[in-house]
Amino acid sequence: MPAWAGALAGLAAGAVALGLAQLVAGLAGPETSPVVAVGDGAVDLTPAPVKDFAIRTFGENDKTVLVGGVLVVLALVAALIGVLARRRVAYGVAGLAVFAAVGVAAVVTRPSASAVDALPTVLGALAGVWTLTWLLRRATTRPQPAPADAPSPGAAPAGASSAASSAASSAASSSGAAAGASPQGEGVERPAVMRAGGEQATGFDRRRLLTGVAGGVVVAGAAAALGRELGGRQAVDTARVGVALPRPATPAKPVPAGADLRINGLSSFITRNQDFYRVDTALVVPQVSPADWRLRIHGLVDRPVELTYADLLKLPLTEADVTLTCVSNEVGGEYAGNARWLGVRMPDLLRRAGVRSGADMLLSTSADGFTCGTPVDVVMDGRDALFAIAMNGEPLPVEHGFPVRQVVPGLYGYVSATKWVVDVKVTRFDQDEAYWTPRGWSARGPIKTxxxxxxxxxxxxxxxxxxxxxxxxxxxxxxxxxxxxxxxxxxxxxxxxxxxxxxxxxxxxxxxxxxxxxxxxxxxxxxxxxxxxxxxxxxxxxxxxxxxxxxxxxxxx
Structure with missing residues (x-):
């Protein structure tokens, strides 16, 4: 089998493995996908200067580029596994096992992961092993045995005299004897279609390989597409559309008539949701159902608080116009946007919990495990710091944090604007670190003029x-x-x-x-x-x- 054929078989096996893993992850949760887990691991391990370069170069497409890069690497590895498996199938099995081990390690080391989360990767790897073995076997053919009445390769032609046959036989016998051949014929040259022990030789069947690969690609594509559908996006989008936003107890001030100069090409005063910048670490946007969402406030508090989404909607809501800015924004950059937010004031819930003396940081955690540290004194100084549920008059877009995110005026997003927020630990800067701090970024992050x-x-x-x-x-x-x-x-x-x-x-x-x-x-x-x-x-x-x-x-x- 030529090397290209082995590489093609490896690619198809890898595609089936990832497709089935995606399908199972659609049932278990998108965060269990090995591609997502490996990508997240790459994000976590990437040095800050490389992250900055990616954001500057690719902007909001940085995650697409990263996932594409992960897939390219996986494709190259799968092709190499297929090439090695031509020599011995065990090499291919071992390669896929290593492939799976990396995915499992990435999945189970995610925050709040369990051993069950490795199931999509394991099942995908098993499907890849079966596919690779099947394709190699399918591409290998064995000649059919000749009919019983057919002449053997060394037989005399029909009609030849018995004398000639006898002479030929005698000559062959004499030759064999002269060469020292044994009477059992060990020195006799075998036909090209025979191997020692009577095994038939194998050949390469291009057509059977290509049709098998095509079938594998179809199965992989269908499994991946179905996995995405099962991933919950449709259900969460439906739940989002069904949210009825309460009227704010404290409406925002009317936007002055002169707030927008209406100059062609000038950024509008209010940034449309679809135009609002997005910079975060989530390779796959978390799909959090409002029915399942919970917010827990704990740590250095007198009375831990836990709220459901329905509980949040019943509380007095505040509306405020706030501009958000990403710390990754270069001078003159586009990572800034202004929106009208609706939500519950963070100080109200913190007072309900009773923040203890000495606490100076809120360590908030996203549904996907991202954390950020927000100074307590900033949140409590009277500004409109919100657990926001709406953006520009509609429930938060899923990519901007639905069902709930944080909005804190005056702080860069990496220390304040946690999307899909589910947990707030009241703590101290000298006791806990958020995601970006050990990666070289400032702990407090006030926005610069x-x-x-x-x-x-x-x-x-x-x-x-x-x-x-x-x-x-x-x-x-x-x-x-x-x-x-x-x-x-x-x-x-x-x-x-x-x-x-x-x-x-x-x-x-x-x-x-x-x-x-x-x-x-x-x-x-x-x-x-x-x-x-x-x-x-x-x-x-x-x-x-x-x-x-x-x-x-x-x-x-």
């Missing part, structure tokens, strides 16, 4: 004359007091500011510029209500947020 230019775009070609420069600036829970723009390093000019309902949102700004022909550099900086003006010192996002002035270059003709 920032601004960016949305209009015109970097590298734009403009006509000489009056040009509008516009963008957004943010300093959550402090508020933006001024925005300045300069051209080609000249004097700073004050931009016109849009109205805002609170200091927790970003603020639009604009400036008219009389553009002259040539290449020009535009820069922007913001000053918040504390009097702090953005520094021009450039710093990367790690460990506590990027700094510097956003600058773009345009061409005017």
């Amino acid at each position: 920032q601004s960016r230019i949305d209009v015109p775009k970097a590298g734009a070609s403009l006509k000489a004359g009056r040009v509008t420069i516009a963008g957004v600036a943010w300093a959550q829970h402090k508020g933006v007091d001024a925005v300045e723009v300069r051209v080609d390093g000249g004097a700073w000019r004050q931009a016109r500011l849009a109205d805002v309902p609170s200091p927790d949102t970003w603020r639009q700004w604009s400036l008219d510029w009389d553009a002259t022909p040539g290449s020009h550099t535009l820069e922007v900086r913001a000053t918040d209500t504390t009097g702090y003006t953005q520094t021009d010192r450039k710093a990367p996002p790690a460990p506590d947020g990027a700094t510097g002035w956003h600058a773009i270059t345009v061409e005017v003709s």
Whole structure:
């Protein structure tokens, strides 16, 4: 069998293994999928600079690229296993066993995992072993035995005289004797279709291999598709649509008429749900049914609290406009968005639990095991920190944390905005660490005052004359007091500011510029209500947020 055939058989076996594992994971839970578990493990083990590079390079597609990379590696390994199995099937079985061991280790080391969670990987590996063995056997053919009345390869042709046959026999006998052959014929040359012990030789059947591989691919694809359907997305989406949002006890202030300057290309004051950025560690979006959701508040409290989703909806709800920002956002980046959130105020539930003296951190945990640490004093200082259930007038989108997530104005998301939150441990920073802290990021993460230019775009070609420069600036829970723009390093000019309902949102700004022909550099900086003006010192996002002035270059003709 040629090497390509073995590789093809290995690929098909690997596909069947992953397809069946996905099917079983659809019943057991998407987090039990070996691909997801290995991908999550890769995320956890990847150094922070590599994560930063992935986010900068691929943006919100970083998870798709990672899963694709995992699948490519698995495909290469499966092909190698198939090539080795040509020599001996035991090599293929051993390779698939190692394959499965890696998947099992990744699955069972996830938070709150159990031994049963390894079942999809084990069953998938067994299916892969059977498929590989079957394909190799299917591609190997054995010649049919010749009919009893057919002449043997060395027989004389019909009609030959017995004398000739006798002479030939005598000559062969003499030759054998001269060569020292034994009377049993051990020195006689065997026909090409015979092996020692009378075994028939095997051959390669390309057609049977290809049809077998095609069947395996169909089975793998069907199993994976069915597994996705069984994964619960449809049920959770249906439950989400069925949620009736209560009216807020504390509605948000009306958005001022002048909050949106309505300039073409400028980020709108409210970011649509489908346009809101998404940065998290979840390779597969957790599917959490509101009927099964529970929130537990415990740790350094006097009275541990546990709530169902129905309990949460019965509590007084607060509505607030809050801009969220990711710490991975580069200067001028797009990982910021503003939305109207609805939820229960976090301080209300913490007071119900009774936070003990000395506690300074809330270690919140997502349904997929992600954790973040939020400073207690920030949550309790009067800002609209929420266990949010809705976003822009509808239940949270599943990818943005349905059924419940955290929203805390003024803190980067990695220390505050836990999606799919199910557990809050009241603790101390010197006793617990959240996910990103041991990976080199700051423990507290206050948002830095920032601004960016949305209009015109970097590298734009403009006509000489009056040009509008516009963008957004943010300093959550402090508020933006001024925005300045300069051209080609000249004097700073004050931009016109849009109205805002609170200091927790970003603020639009604009400036008219009389553009002259040539290449020009535009820069922007913001000053918040504390009097702090953005520094021009450039710093990367790690460990506590990027700094510097956003600058773009345009061409005017």
